[in-house]
Amino acid sequence: MGNRPQLASSGTGGAYFLRDQEGQTCAVFKPVDEEPLARNNPRGRNVAPASGEGLRKGTRVGEGASREVAAYVLDHDGFAGVPATSFANLGEQFHGEDGEDLSALHGKLGSFQAYVHGATEAEEMGPHKFPVHEVHKITQLDIRLANTDRNAGNILVQKSEDGDMKLVPIDHGYALPHTLEDVCFEWEFWPQAKLPYSEEIREYVADIDVDADIDLLREQGIELQPSSERVLRVCTMLLQRAAAIGCCPADIAGMMSRPMPNRMSDLEKLVSRAASSASAAVRADDGLTVHRPKGTGWADLDQDDRVEDRFMVEYTKLLDSYLEGFEPEVEL
DSSP, X not given: OXXXXXXOSXXXXXXXXXXXXXXXXXXXXXXXXXXXXXXXXXXXXXXOOXXXXXXXXXXXXXXXXXXXHHHHHHSGGGSSOOOOXXXXXXXXXXXXXXXXXXXXXXXXXXXXXXXXXXEEEGGGSOGGGSOHHHXXXXXXXXXXXXXXXXXXXXXXXXXXXXXXXXXXXXXXXXXXOSSSTTOOBGGGGSGGGGSOOXXXXXXXXXXXXXXXXXXXXXXXXXXXXXXXXXXXXXXXXXXXXXXXXXXXXXXXXXXXXXXXXXXXXXXXXXXXXXXXXXXXXXXXXTTOOOSOOTTOSTGGGGGOHHHHHHHHHHHHHHHHHHHHTXXXXXXX
């Protein structure tokens, strides 16, 4: 329609507002090569280290678009309210390396998300006014995806004419990380997070089939690394089992978040022990010396499917034992 993409005035990467034929903003496009630390990031020339690690530990530059789409795909029935999101290849003029623009010829791949109208950011309001259900539906999604970047700035607030309030989660580029080092939920300290899940949310969580979720992602062209698939499995199981015994969102967040940057969370300790036990068990099956080989850990599970399968068995036992002695801190 002749309306050029407009670069957002804030943010750490390239995010463009797209307008419809009436000139109204209708979508947000985030090119893969303009993500934070990517080579064409319009916000600055800092680039990712050789490891490719992104701004959050366990994330990699260039995976943001797939995570944005994954969050929408895994938000079954739109339960948490993630705006419609898809991959797109747009042949418009965007930010190019050294001012060169080749996007008009080849297009740019990125995430394409429906724009949320009439909304303000949650950080502009006090969380005490947010409905409990609206907070809880976001918490279950964040826990499943091990979101490393859930803050009040990426939760939008919509108000209807009759005063009802709806929360809309956006910006999932740092979800589904490769590790559990940098999990962070701002809502952990909100009063709603200290209340138990409703029966509706517990039923929704209990019905999640993580194997079907991974197959669904693959059908949508989203191939996660084995370590990220493992994060999804580990966190979904934690959510399902913890919610079933009455844990509130803050309880679960406390299991996943590090008390200090250099101290592992309870969940990290569980998966570390499960990885060691799985490796030792497989070595014993092979008639090898039973000890923890140097360097064997979370990342090394990717090298052997038998260890991966045994890891989930060991993790399940350790998690059930951990939760058996856990007393939920629920405020009624």
